[in-house]
Amino acid sequence: MSVLAYGVAAWLLLIGLWGVVTSRNLVHQVICVSVVQASTYVLLVAIGYRVGAVAPVFSGIRVGTIAVDPVVQALCLTDVVVGTTVTALLLALVVQWHKRTGSLDPDQLNERD
Amino acid sequence: MTPRARRLLFFASAPVLGIVVAAGLFGLPRFGHSDAQYGQVLNAVSVPERHITDVVTAVNFDYRSVDTMGEEFIFFAAVAGVVLLLGAQADESPGHVEDAATGRWVPPTSDAVRVLGLALVGPTVLFALYVIAHGHLTPGGGFQGGVVLATAVLLVYLAGEHQHLHNLYPDRAIEGLEAGGAAGYVVLGVAGLALSGSFLANWAPLGQVGHLNSAGIVPLINVAVGAEVAAGFVLLLSAFLHQTLILRRRRPTPDEPVDPLERSA
Numbered sequence: 024m025s026v027l028a029y030g031v032a033a034w035l036l037l038i039g040l041w042g043v044v045t046s047r048n049l050v051h052q053v054i055c056v057s058v059v060q061a062s063t064y065v066l067l068v069a070i071g072y073r074v075g076a077v078a079p080v081f082s083g084i085r086v087g088t089i090a091v092d093p094v095v096q097a098l099c100l101t102d103v104v105v106g107t108t109v110t111a112l113l114l115a116l117v118v119q120w121h122k123r124t125g126s127l128d129p130d131q132l133n134e135r136d
Numbered sequence: 137m138t139p140r141a142r143r144l145l146f147f148a149s150a151p152v153l154g155i156v157v158a159a160g161l162f163g164l165p166r167f168g169h170s171d172a173q174y175g176q177v178l179n180a181v182s183v184p185e186r187h188i189t190d191v192v193t194a195v196n197f198d199y200r201s202v203d204t205m206g207e208e209f210i211f212f213a214a215v216a217g218v219v220l221l222l223g224a225q226a227d228e229s230p231g232h233v234e235d236a237a238t239g240r241w242v243p244p245t246s247d248a249v250r251v252l253g254l255a256l257v258g259p260t261v262l263f264a265l266y267v268i269a270h271g272h273l274t275p276g277g278g279f280q281g282g283v284v285l286a287t288a289v290l291l292v293y294l295a296g297e298h299q300h301l302h303n304l305y306p307d308r309a310i311e312g313l314e315a316g317g318a319a320g321y322v323v324l325g326v327a328g329l330a331l332s333g334s335f336l337a338n339w340a341p342l343g344q345v346g347h348l349n350s351a352g353i354v355p356l357i358n359v360a361v362g363a364e365v366a367a368g369f370v371l372l373l374s375a376f377l378h379q380t381l382i383l384r385r386r387r388p389t390p391d392e393p394v395d396p397l398e399r400s401a
Contacts, residue, residue, distance in 0.1 A: 025167040033157050037150060044146045045139070071175065074168035079179055079191035082273055082346060086183045090191070092175030093182075097195035101207050104279055108214030111372050115221040118379055130139065 028069035035062035049120065049127045053113045060106040064099050071095035187342040188272045188351045197277070197354045197361075201336045205321050208361060212318050215368040222375040245295070253295030260288040268362035272351035278358040282365025289370050293377065307374070310367045317364025324353050324360065 035058055042055030071092030077084055079093035121127055137145075165171060178199065179191055188194040196204045264285035271277030289305070328337035336353075343350030 028167055029161045029164065033154070033161060036157065037154060040150070040153075041146065044142050047139075069167060070164060071170050071172070072168055073170050078275075079175075080189060080275060081179075081183050081191070082189040087180065090179045092170050092172045093178055093191035093195050094172065094175045096192045097200070100192065100196060100279060101204070104207055104211055108211050111218050112214050112221070115218040115375070118376070119221055 278361025285366035286369030314367035320360030
């Protein structure tokens with residue numbers, strides 16, 4: 024159990040990169056980039072976890088109760104927002120590329136001039 | 137680079153990356169035994185010092201709210217980029233929606249989807265406003281609530297037609313709301329500079345712990361962020377929908393050469 028969360032983060036990083044390398048479709052490739060980013064969410068939340076601790080929300084819970092690290096969770100929120108916007112930008116580029124060339128194959132990206 | 141060469145490169149470099157990542161992971165505190173002092177200090181002082189019960193919100197919108205302002209402007213710039221990229225190009229004009237596969241029967245949106253979609257709009261808007269307004273008390277805030285609010289617009293699209301969506305809101309107003317939300321964050325920060333001597337200082341009365349009107353300027357920042365994120369996502373959605381449903385490339389006139397890159401018509 025203790026290594027599972029870190030293992031999942033490393034696995035998502037590598038499997039996402041594998042997807043980026045082998046992808047034959049630009050939309051699929053963009054999703055693979057967001058899989059790579061998902062590994063950082065898992066890693067951040069795993070770093071802040073404490074066994075038996077509560078969530079860092081003290082409504083109805085006495086201040087001083089042991090809670091997990093709120094800083095990495097806040098960073099994770101930033102990460103999610105940035106990840107979403109990167110995905111939107113990349114997909115917009117893919118839409119335009121498909122419109123120009125009729126192709127979604129990453130191997131044909133450098134065929135123009 | 138051929139797909140085969142790419143794979144070989146991956147198999148050569150992935151083990152190196154794997155070893156570096158593993159070395160880094162083994163240097164971390166054991167899972168479940170985080171002892172980061174900064175987080176513990178924030179957990180202890182957030183409620184007595186800032187009257188914020190959700191410490192994650194306290195980190196994002198009070199203790200490091202300047203960073204979140206930067207993040208908000210990343211979002212702002214990305215939305216501007218997408219709208220720019222998906223705008224009408226020089227050789228495009230609004231056209232009729234054409235089905236690529238002709239001669240097939242396209243079923244109309246079912247009544248069940250229409251009724252459920254419209255029925256969910258009200259509760260979704262209410263829930264979004266709740267999430268935005270209670271960000272300093274329970275998990276939530278401007279980013280999360282803003283996305284939920286934009287979902288309500290998507291429900292209208294699912295329940296109707298793209299044309300109905302455009303009757304729902306004028307694009308100018310949405311753009312104004314997005315810019316206004318981004319500007320509101322900065323205005324609140326400058327007000328802190330004027331009233332308390334430091335940018336984004338929490339200058340408003342802190343109120344009573346656990347009450348809706350507590351935590352000083354944090355709920356106000358959440359409202360500004362909520363407005364910006366909701367408007368930004370509506371702009372993203374309408375840019376993508378407009379791109380796929382409305383814009384068509386003008387057919388070349390007989391004396392105009394056909395674009396050689398146009399491989400599939």
